[in-house]
Amino acid sequence: MQHATLSAFLKEPGTALAKGPVAMIFVEDQIEVDSAIRHHLDTGFQSVLALMPSGFPLAPDVSAAVHRIPFDVAAGDNYVDAVNKVIAAAPGLWLYYCFNAEYLFFPFCETRTVGEMLAFHTEERRDAMLTYVVDLYAGDLDRHRDAVSLEDAHLDRSGYYALARNDPDNHNHPRDRQLDFFGGLRWRYEEHIPVERRKIDRISLFRAQPGLQLRPDHTFNDEEYNTYACPWHHNLTAAVASFRTAKALKRNPGSTFDIHTFKWHNSAPFEWHSRQLLDLGLMEPGQWF
Structure with missing residues (x-):
């Protein structure tokens, strides 16, 4: 599922933040993005948020399984701020964050x-x-x-x-x-x-x-x-x-x-x-x- 912005996702997360644990994967470049997301899906996270630049490709099976949110570390987006926004929106849930690869x-x-x-x-x-x-x-x-x-x-x-x-x-x-x-x-x-x-x-x-x-x-x-x-x-x-x-x-x-x-x-x-x-x-x- 694709979302317009992080704020838009947090305003209407649907079932993504209904149950934990939830993984946040911050994509900094195009190296081993699909493998990192697949690994965490296989590990058993209820939802995986892929925070990544809009132009980066995802394999079809991965794209269908994650919540894709536009986010660009190279352009100045701060992952610490993003994690804290998700924390505020999901009290009580177990959360996890990492980066691609x-x-x-x-x-x-x-x-x-x-x-x-x-x-x-x-x-x-x-x-x-x-x-x-x-x-x-x-x-x-x-x-x-x-x-x-x-x-x-x-x-x-x-x-x-x-x-x-x-x-x-x-x-x-x-x-x-x-x-x-x-x-x-x-x-x-x-x-x-x-x-x-x-x-x-x-x-x-x-x-x-x-x-x-x-x-x-x-x-x-x-x-x-x-x-x-x-x-x-x-x-x-x-x-x-x-x-x-x-x-x-x-x-x-x-x-x-x-x-x-x-x-x-x-x-x-x-x-x-x-x-x-x-x-x-x-x-x-x-x-x-």
């Missing part, structure tokens, strides 16, 4: 839906879920100059770490159950990445509530939403497998000529399976088995 994985996602996973997470009195953005990259940049290949995708199997997240309003003491996570291409090529964009943690899955606001650093104005677990035990976490950083590093004139391959001794082929991410410690099943 990104793919959500969670424990046991091959046999369970995102709705089943979030139902369990809700029973644990959690309203948000931490996701790690795991960088993917093509193994052969001579064949895949945009660094994107689903068949030749690789990831880093080590090099991830966390630092305390200090609270400037509390004498810079560490925030309770909050950490800043780093690793992947943003760590290995940090000289090409602005400091404020080096973190790999993102609260991609969250339940909308009145007054909730996403901030540009992928955190929320409700600090409990930014925690990785509740106070009494470990909770579920998920991962977003993403070509976004690899694309940017190869597109940017300041970095593309310095990078002939992203592979190193700790690269491994990506298996497109949650078991690999669990084994690498890149997501946590918590109490869900």
